[in-house]
Amino acid sequence: MLTLSVSLHHYLILAAVLFGIGLFGVLTKRNAVAVLICVELMLNAININLLAFNKYITPGDFIGQIFAIFVITVAAAEVGVGLAIIIAIYRNKLSVNLDEFDWLKW
């Protein structure tokens, strides 16, 4: 019989899968905005972990939740600055294609 239950491991697997998808996007997308979006996915995967640990391991003291709030704060700031950088680069290069950005090369 199919029993539906939920445990810490379910959340961790979900977080792992979401992190993997985000990582895949970060490594393979050509568009800088898409990469930024995928970074958000990865950060959210982390948030799932934090909240799950908070619930299952340290329910009383809210460390995980507070940490998640800070992660969200930083992520918001990151998106703002990241988009600003992308726009600045676009203004100079008329492109957001990361394959064309290889100035770090020798």
Next chain:
Amino acid sequence: MMAFLNSISWVAVAFHTLAAVVVISALLVVLVRNIVHAVLWLAVCFIALAGVFLTLDADFIALVQILVYAGAVCIMVVFGIMLIRRGNMGESNQFNRQVFAGGGVAVLVTLLSGVLSFRIRYAGSPPDVPENTVDQIATLLLSKYVIPFEVAALLLLVALVGAIFLAKEVKADADS
């Protein structure tokens, strides 16, 4: 029937449904070819995640998730896309040349994280979470964690100023 219904943990049902939505929408974010669509799927993903957070008794975080991510971040990204718009949006979300290598690494990282997550041991059933989480978070944030809180505020301010500075229109005669 009732017995079956009673045996169902509705939290579990909610979790599995939401998890499916999260994974599928996240995959779509990565796979669709139009960047605007990807952002829309991102919003779906964030809302489903807010649901997942609710199953974790984190109602305040869930609310923040919807406000900040589904609301602010997605809108901001759409604005960003608008500013860097190009002719054909249909091909705006392509893969680069390391798609297989990147995929391999991502799968490996996922597998490793999954395997490692089974090593965690904890007391079987989750303890009860206090009812009023917002109150307690607020109290903690303004007492024990007040300094990180203030630093986060400062960070937001700096990010704000920095973003304005970076994205500001460069005047043509700025150099001369």
Next chain:
Amino acid sequence: MVEFAMHNAWLVPLLPALSFVIIVFLTKPWKRLSALVCVAGMVLSCVIATLAAYGVFTNHEFTEKPLVYAVRWFSMAGLNIDVGVQLDPVSAMMMFMVTLVGSLIFIYATGYMEGDPGYSVFFSYLSLFAASMLLLVISSNLLQMFVAWELVGLCSYLLIGFYSHKISAREAAKKAFITCRVADFGLLLGLLSLQIVFGTLNLTELAEKISNFGQYTSMGILTLITVLVFLGPIGKSGQFPLHVWLPDAMEGPTPVSALIHAATMVVAGVYLVGRTMFLFTEVPSAMELVAVTGGFTALFAASIAITQREIKRILAYSTVSQIGYMMLALGLGSLTASMFHLWTHAFFKALMFLCAGSVLHALHHKADVWEMGGLIKKMPITGWTFVVGGLAIAGIPPFAGFWSKDEILLAAFDTGHYVLFTMAALTAFMTAFYMWRMIFLALFGDEKPENHPHESPWNMTLPLIGLAVLSAVGGLVGTPWAPFWQEWIFFGHPHHAEPNYLIMIGSVVLAAAGIYLAYTLYCADKTKARAHALKERYKFFWTLSYNKYYIDEIYLWFNHTFIDGAARLFYLFDIYVVDGIIVNGIAAITRLSGEGLRVTQTGRLQNYALVFFLGVLAVAVVLAFTGPSVAAGLTGGVK
């Protein structure tokens, strides 16, 4: 007054040092004033030295126990270095002699250096030299002595190269300095060994400890130390085989040659051996070495002097030869004879150098004795004082050289060293011959029409007269019938040799024969035909002697062959191994690996992220699937 001088003998080197400082910092622009400061410092120093010497030579207790006063210079565990004054008859005599001869030569220099652009500088160097030399003389400590020893070496360098616009002077200065450095290195090693073995460098303490050296070290080590110490005197006093610098040092101004390279500095080696006599007498083989070195150098240098043409060069080889005499006496164990000869030699050799300087001054530095002649008519004072010096060095009684040379011959004869005695006697004959050859050629005979000599000014002739008087009577302090000298200056016990009339008469006969031979060859024979005939007949020996036995050439050949060869070897090593393999090799490896590695630098952010996550994976796998100890090892033990 005498008490004060004896207990403040440190003033003796200090006054010239003060003169040096005053000249350098204050009076340099005014050359007359500079000379005055220099001479005044020296004369004052001479007054104090005379008083102190008077004090020493009227109180017999100083022959047994020297007057020593010192202050601690520095100290650390196991090393205490004093700096002080040791007054005994030997140092008092030396101090008196140096200040007296120094004063006369300084006065002479005021005339000789007239018109030289570096007048003040010259006198500052002279003052520095006098201070260093006197510091060396009064040292109670071998390290202090070594410092002064190097200081006089420096002054010698500065003064030889005083005419630095001349290449030969610069080269001679370098040669002197480097040759002495070679020797001083041995001396330094010797002194360090003494400090290590005996734990002190104070002369009086060393004397006590070395008298029963068995407690500290073996005979072999002591012999080694002694030979090392003796290396210093070989260099400084121009003994064979390191004599090569002394003739070249004649490039310096003549007062310098007289003061440094005849009367004082070059006898510092003899003085050092005399001061460390307690060390040498313990090692019979070292004594033999000293005696043989001295005897051989005396004969060797004399045989070179016979054929030289430059007036100062003849005197230089004569100096080498006479110092060989002193060394010979030391090696025979006769400090008395050695110091006696040092004393008389200082007077007559300084006199002869100053006379030569006067001649050169008059002839505008024409140095070849064959181009001189008849000078005594135009320069009577210089000429007759020169003759006095010649009589003194040849050993004609009652002039000074006779008594001291007789003492040395007697010492050789009495100790049974007949070979050395013969060498010394032969040297005496040759000395008389070559000195009078020079005198006859330069002073007598026909005047050369192209020369226009004139007598030197009073400040040059006055010291000549003073030194001539000293050369004439300086030996009377130690005649066999009035052995004042022998009662005061000795090592161990005073030695009263019976006057040996056979040797005395023999040495006079030898000297007279030498002079007569020179007379017949170079004075009586106007055309010098016989001299030339002799030269042609013994062409081989003449060439050998005239070219100084090719010692310089041998050194040069040695340098070119071995040292340059080694240098060339090292040059190739440097070019091919150091530069080629190491320097360029490392550069090539770096460049090649850079070429290879730059392919990995794609410049694409996502590429880097990919590699980064591969690394994260690897680290995570290692940490997760190995034991805690391995993980701890990888993370550097972080818990």
